[in-house]
Amino acid sequence: MDKKQKTVLAVVFIAIIGFVGLWNVDLSQGYLMISELSSNSDDYVGRDVSTMGMIKNETLDISTNGTSFVLQDLENPSFELNVKYTGSLPANLVEGQSISIGGKMVSKGMVEANQLVVSCPSKYSE
Numbered sequence: 001m002d003k004k005q006k007t008v009l010a011v012v013f014i015a016i017i018g019f020v021g022l023w024n025v026d027l028s029q030g031y032l033m034i035s036e037l038s039s040n041s042d043d044y045v046g047r048d049v050s051t052m053g054m055i056k057n058e059t060l061d062i063s064t065n066g067t068s069f070v071l072q073d074l075e076n077p078s079f080e081l082n083v084k085y086t087g088s089l090p091a092n093l094v095e096g097q098s099i100s101i102g103g104k105m106v107s108k109g110m111v112e113a114n115q116l117v118v119s120c121p122s123k124y125s126e
Contacts, residue, residue, distance in 0.1 A: 034073035035076050038073075045107060052101070066086035069095075084111070090116060097119070101113040101116055
């Protein structure tokens with residue numbers, strides 16, 4: 001086997017490994033704004049969604065049955081989304097905090113989250 005054949009074989013091998021590695025990765029799912037989810041909720045009901053926002057003050061309810069809160073749009077707080085979550089909670093989950101969620105939109109304005117990602121507090125905030 002000469003050098004050119006080895007190079008072609010190596011490129012094909014790397015391409016196959018890359019294709020197999022990305023087989024189950026959903027690259028189409030990005031973050032949606034809460035305003036978009038609220039305005040076009042019929043398009044997203046029954047689908048997995050990812051969004052980010054701020055936990056509305058006085059809405060965080062942590063109980064043995066799970067956690068629920070209202071998530072407000074970061075750019076337009078008049079858009080809101082009800083969230084239910086039953087997994088392990090991050091230690092720093094508080095009202096007024098910016099978070100990212102992922103889960104299934106089960107009805108208009110309601111997401112059953114299976115993932116919560118809390119932003120780290122900034123050492124530069126006052």
